[in-house]
Amino acid sequence: MKRRDFVKQTALTAAGIIGMPYILPTGRLFGASGSRKANHVVFCLFAGGIRNLESVQKGEGNLMRGLLRGTEAISPDIANSIAKLPAPLIAPLQNSGTLFKQFRYQSGPSGHYNGHTTALTGQYTDNSLSLLERPSNPTIFELYRKHSSPDKSAMNAWWISHTNDLYPILNYSNYPGYGPAYGANQLSPNSLFNNSGRNTFGNPLQHDVDKRLGLEKMNAFLNGGFNAAGSSLNSGISNSDEDRAKMLSFMDNMYKQYAAGQHADPWGIGAQYMNGDMRNIFYTEKVLQNFQPELLVVNMFGVDTCHANFTGYCDALQRADWAVNHLWNTIQNTPGLANDTVMIVAPEIGRNGSPNTVLDANGRGGLDHTTNDAMSRELFCLMIGPPGVVQSNYEVNQVYGESIDIVPTIANILGFDKELGVSLPGKVLEEAFI
Amino acid sequence: MKKLLLYLVLIGLFASCKKEISNVYDIAPVNVRQSGEKGNLKSDLQFISIAYSDLFGKQISTSELNSLLSGYKAVGDKTLIIDLILRNLLVKPGIVKIDQATMQADPEAFIQASFERFLVREPTEMETWFFANLINENNQFLPEDIYYALMRAEEYRHY
Numbered sequence: 001m002k003r004r005d006f007v008k009q010t011a012l013t014a015a016g017i018i019g020m021p022y023i024l025p026t027g028r029l030f031g032a033s034g035s036r037k038a039n040h041v042v043f044c045l046f047a048g049g050i051r052n053l054e055s056v057q058k059g060e061g062n063l064m065r066g067l068l069r070g071t072e073a074i075s076p077d078i079a080n081s082i083a084k085l086p087a088p089l090i091a092p093l094q095n096s097g098t099l100f101k102q103f104r105y106q107s108g109p110s111g112h113y114n115g116h117t118t119a120l121t122g123q124y125t126d127n128s129l130s131l132l133e134r135p136s137n138p139t140i141f142e143l144y145r146k147h148s149s150p151d152k153s154a155m156n157a158w159w160i161s162h163t164n165d166l167y168p169i170l171n172y173s174n175y176p177g178y179g180p181a182y183g184a185n186q187l188s189p190n191s192l193f194n195n196s197g198r199n200t201f202g203n204p205l206q207h208d209v210d211k212r213l214g215l216e217k218m219n220a221f222l223n224g225g226f227n228a229a230g231s232s233l234n235s236g237i238s239n240s241d242e243d244r245a246k247m248l249s250f251m252d253n254m255y256k257q258y259a260a261g262q263h264a265d266p267w268g269i270g271a272q273y274m275n276g277d278m279r280n281i282f283y284t285e286k287v288l289q290n291f292q293p294e295l296l297v298v299n300m301f302g303v304d305t306c307h308a309n310f311t312g313y314c315d316a317l318q319r320a321d322w323a324v325n326h327l328w329n330t331i332q333n334t335p336g337l338a339n340d341t342v343m344i345v346a347p348e349i350g351r352n353g354s355p356n357t358v359l360d361a362n363g364r365g366g367l368d369h370t371t372n373d374a375m376s377r378e379l380f381c382l383m384i385g386p387p388g389v390v391q392s393n394y395e396v397n398q399v400y401g402e403s404i405d406i407v408p409t410i411a412n413i414l415g416f417d418k419e420l421g422v423s424l425p426g427k428v429l430e431e432a433f434i
Numbered sequence: 435m436k437k438l439l440l441y442l443v444l445i446g447l448f449a450s451c452k453k454e455i456s457n458v459y460d461i462a463p464v465n466v467r468q469s470g471e472k473g474n475l476k477s478d479l480q481f482i483s484i485a486y487s488d489l490f491g492k493q494i495s496t497s498e499l500n501s502l503l504s505g506y507k508a509v510g511d512k513t514l515i516i517d518l519i520l521r522n523l524l525v526k527p528g529i530v531k532i533d534q535a536t537m538q539a540d541p542e543a544f545i546q547a548s549f550e551r552f553l554v555r556e557p558t559e560m561e562t563w564f565f566a567n568l569i570n571e572n573n574q575f576l577p578e579d580i581y582y583a584l585m586r587a588e589e590y591r592h593y
Contacts, residue, residue: 168507186509186510191505191508211575211579214571222583244517
């Protein structure tokens with residue numbers, strides 16, 4: 001072979017190898033920028049303020065049989081005031097994962113909004129945090145959407161909040177260079193899928209294909225001739241037209257099922273047991289089943305009744321636990337998510353060591369959450385996932401892990417932790433991984 | 435005595451000198467706005483309230499506004515939820531509208547009235563022709579479809 005031909009062929013072969021796309025087992029054309037541990041993360045903020053005393057330490061018996069092993073009886077003075085739920089759907093989730101029993105919310109005011117903001121940004125807050133403003137640091141949604149490769153649409157990132165007050169604005173920050181372009185699709189199902197919502201939003205004007213085309217022409221014509229003189233539409237996060245159509249179809253289905261009575265007792269445990277947390281998890285399951293997002297964060301809040309009702313707090317804890325067990329079962333039965341999802345469960349803050357003066361019907365004192373109370377900073381964290389990824393049936397009993405570690409851990413699972421454009425103070429919770 | 439009289443005259447002169455104030459009551463010039471001159475974005479609350487008033491010819495009640503706002507805050511994609519709000523309002527009984535036959539009989543007049551109602555301006559000749567043409571081409575269009583098109587326009591989000 002002539003030298004010239006040899007050089008030419010070698011160069012062509014090298015170019016071919018470099019340019020050839022990689023077809024991965026997951027069906028991706030190109031690998032993500034970093035190595036992924038799983039392709040989906042669900043972060044369940046078991047929020048509202050929970051003490052380790054009633055959760056992992058089982059001070060009132062095992063109120064969390066969906067997450068924790070054990071059959072410790074519930075304290076007799078409150079047992080009769082707590083709902084008799086059926087047994088959790090599947091085995092305690094700690095069997096499938098790693099339980100950090102001494103997790104910490106180390107710094108910052110121990111308010112719910114501070115706790116949420118810390119969990120979603122990986123940065124502690126201080127007293128300057130405003131409840132009316134978006135976070136001043138990028139949220140996990142923005143970090144994921146901006147630094148994942150290839151780019152991710154908003155349909156891959158969801159923030160399901162238990163209420164439409166305060167918390168919806170955690171779907172993106174006002175940090176320069178991030179913001180709505182990288183935000184999550186936020187949904188507060190309990191404020192949308194109810195009787196009032198169905199009457200208000202459940203019967204929209206419909207258009208067939210011909211009409212839609214005509215309307216699009218009108219829209220393009222009107223917008224083409226309009227000069228907004230510098231102002232821009234403040235529409236929050238945005239989806240493509242195709243994704244919006246999918247979301248509208250999803251909402252339409254939800255309203256149809258709601259109208260047909262299918263959401264009254266969707267889990268067959270008795271409609272009287274379905275509280276707001278359970279409904280929020282139920283609609284989260286619907287989002288997961290419909291869209292299989294790569295990143296979803298959902299919160300619960302029922303336990304905060306503890307300020308004035310300790311027994312109600314224990315009852316809400318039990319219901320939330322039951323719902324999370326159901327959520328994991330749904331994930332494991334959803335094609336695309338099963339065996340490819342890591343779920344992280346953690347409260348945002350704890351509660352005080354000593355009760356306040358408000359007694360409930362059983363004579364138990366309520367619990368607040370005060371910044372200078374050590375117990376308000378003691379949490380647990382459970383991470384469960386595919387057997388080859390997350391250590392199963394493993395407990396970490398010493399003080400290990402903080403709220404600010406969850407964001408870098410999610411970034412690590414989804415393979416973009418090395419690509420972050422901002423510095424995060426937390427660490428990856430390596431202890432949970434194989 | 436003469437000096438005293440002189441002082442009194444001078445004081446009287448100064449005291450009586452007062453600038454005359456004239457009030458003019460006439461009509462201030464008002465410029466008719468073109469579409470491109472709407473530079474202010476309506477707040478979401480304004481948008482919902484104005485959309486309701488434009489459709490129903492009356493102010494929205496507090497309970498109806500609360501229902502709409504509750505759903506509005508429940509969805510992050512505001513373009514999506516605003517579209518849903520509009521399409522739901524457009525099927526509610528009580529909308530002030532003409533019937534389809536009247537629209538089809540004189541689409542130009544319908545376009546004229548609809549632009550004035552929703553965009554607070556007259557349509558250009560080009561706009562009248564364009565919309566009338568689409569109405570003539572597709573006899574399935576209802577008046578509320580055209581209202582929907584106008585309310586979806588970026589111009590409608592501004593004032």
